[in-house]
Amino acid sequence: MKRTATSSASPHDVVVVGAGLIGLACAHAALREGLSVAIIDRDFEGDRASHGNAGGIAVSESTPISVPGLYFKAAKWLIDPLGPLRLSPAHLPRALPWFLAFNRVNRPQHYAAISHALAALNNRVYDDLLPVLDDLGMRNALYRRGALTVYETDAAFAADAREWAFKRELGVRWHALGVADLRTLEPALAPVFKHAVMLEDWAHLSDPRALVTQWRARVVALGATLIQGEAAQLDVLVGDAPAAVLAGGQRVAGRQIVVAGGAWSATLARSLGDRVLLDSERGYNTTLPAATAMLAREVIFAERKFVATPLDIGLRIGGAAEFAGLRAPPNYRRADALLALGRRFIPGMNEQGASRWMGHRPATPDSLPVIGRSPRANAVVYAFGHGHLGLTQSATTGALVADVLMRRTPRVDLAPYAISRFSR
Ligand SMILES: Cc1cc2nc3c(=O)[nH]c(=O)nc-3n(C[C@H](O)[C@H](O)[C@H](O)COP(=O)(O)OP(=O)(O)OC[C@H]3O[C@@H](n4cnc5c(N)ncnc54)[C@H](O)[C@@H]3O)c2cc1C
Incomplete structure (x- = not known):
């Protein structure tokens, strides 16, 4: 080198x-x-x-994080110190302009324009990515098996119906799955899910x-x-x-x-x-080298806001959005909280050799x-x-x-x- x-x-x-x-x-x-x-x-x-991200080629994510109604949910999440969203009080003064802008994003006109701009990138991802992977000799590292969003409750699935319909307008290909089909596709998942959505064009990499x-x-x-x-x-x-x-x-x-x-x-x-x-949206995960075969594809747990990806190097379970700046030390209890959710929804995971990680997502409010x-x-x-x-x-x-x-x-x-x- x-x-x-x-x-x-x-x-x-x-x-x-x-x-x-x-x-x-x-x-x-x-x-x-x-x-x-x-x-x-x-x-x-x-x-x-x-290095440590979830490995998802998440072309279906063509709506901004700041979806309508998020503030109501966010208020609930913030009460739980290890919930999916955390804003450190020490970081609040610096983060305030970012959050004010974040709040403006979900106004209908902004939301639609931003979604179309995200789709303009996401809808051409494979046109650009596949030739690169070929040039790197890594085409085999891409698993095009789709991803599943799973729902525990009818209410959460119904609440997302508008967003799913809008995503279809944006060019996202998806179809709803029955419980029996879900069990056939991912038998290791706990039998608690009432709805699932197959995201046909999502893929994942062997190891980012x-x-x-x-x-x-x-x-x-x-x-x-x-x-x-x-x-x-x-x-x-x-x-x-x-x-x-x-x-x-x-x-x-x-x-x-x-x-x-x-x-x-x-x-x-x-x-x-x-x-x-621009802020650091810190995310956490744990990689379980001995548990990777439990899933065939990435699974997104809709209500709990975490994902599990079967990378070649292990089943990676993670998520979270922590706003604490670029210098605060990691709080790995967040990774532990996500792993605890993993245990609940993918029972029987072998946790030998588990390793925890935190990374800085470079996040804009829109x-x-x-x-x-x-x-x-x-x-x-x-x-x-x-x-x-x-x-x-x-x-x-x-x-x-x-x-x-x-x-x-x-x-x-x-x-x-x-x-x-x-x-x-
Ligand atoms: C938990 C988690 C899960 C994720 N899952 C996914 C996923 O499934 N799919 C997906 O698409 N994305 C995912 N992401 C997001 C993705 O990882 C990031 O968006 C992406 O890695 C950002 O890449 P980057 O090159 O911009 O930044 P980085 O990977 O952070 O690289 C920036 C580089 O710039 C260097 N640098 C910065 N400033 C300077 C300077 N002034 N001088 C010298 N060097 C400098 C740093 O040392 C670093 O090497 C995830 C992120 C996290 C944290």
Whole structure:
């Protein structure tokens, strides 16, 4: 693996900040356009959201998290300290503008426009992802077996009926399943579910971390330079070559700079004067290496807000949305609470060798990523804020960023993802 900590004298065509799934996707797409690429990361081997996520290619998730009626449910969840949603009191003052914007999203007009913008990305995921997996030699790592959303109560299923109907309008393919069919498909589930929905186009990967490792190896093989360091700010002064400036003061010059720093991206955007609402939505899970064969496909537990995915490396049980900032230590009791739900609904799991994890989802209040040029610095392209869908939308984001870098008309209208939406 090539690695240097020094600045580069002659500018690369593209400097990418961040070597998570999004940064690697952008670097890969740029390299395939024939551009020279350097990637900066503070720790190429270190943990990140891209390593430990649930592995779902969640193309059916085309409505924002802030669904109508969520605030009522959220109030209930917040009472339970280990419930699906947690807002740390210490983080509240910083998070307030984000939550005020989150509350505006579920107004009918916003909600519909955001959903269409999410669908515009999700409906083309396989067009972009499959060629990437082929290039990485990882097509076999994708399991296209759909996913199941399961409901314990008639009331919860009925309450979601409108959202399911709307999702169908957005291009999501799904069908309801009877209890007997559910038992045939997933016999390990406790016999408590009254309704199930099969999400036909959902898929899951064998192991998200293996994808990161393979993607990084591939971009290096295609000629990318890896530069270990913390990008402290962007310098785009007129007359000077644009550069990412590392914490030690070294300049890494690039004709264009892609900011793909996940939940840490806001600092770099602000260094240019671009306003963005981005928070870390911390999620937890536990991976059970000896229990993976219990399910055939990802299962989403509708009322309890957790998921279980049968990765090759183990059954991964997780979820949760904890707003406590980027620095607070993990509270693994949240992972334990999710595992306890797993025990209840997938009885008899072998828990030998279980490992717990926490990761920072880069979350915007409208659930849309930020993709496109900085209005203040033409050389800077943003690619962050993918929230729950960074794995799903990684290859599509790479393809769109390549369109921007090559100054082509993007294959999807990028207006809804512009960073300028946070300044209106
Ligand atoms: C519990 C959980 C479950 C999830 N499940 C799914 C799922 O099933 N499907 C799905 O599609 N998505 C899922 N996600 C979301 C997905 O994991 C993220 O959206 C995605 O990984 C974000 O990728 P990223 O590259 O933007 O960020 P990251 O993976 O966080 O990578 C950002 C990188 O940038 C580097 N960096 C940041 N700032 C700087 C800087 N200034 N200088 C140098 N380096 C910097 C960091 O070191 C890091 O390596 C889940 C997330 C969580 C937490």
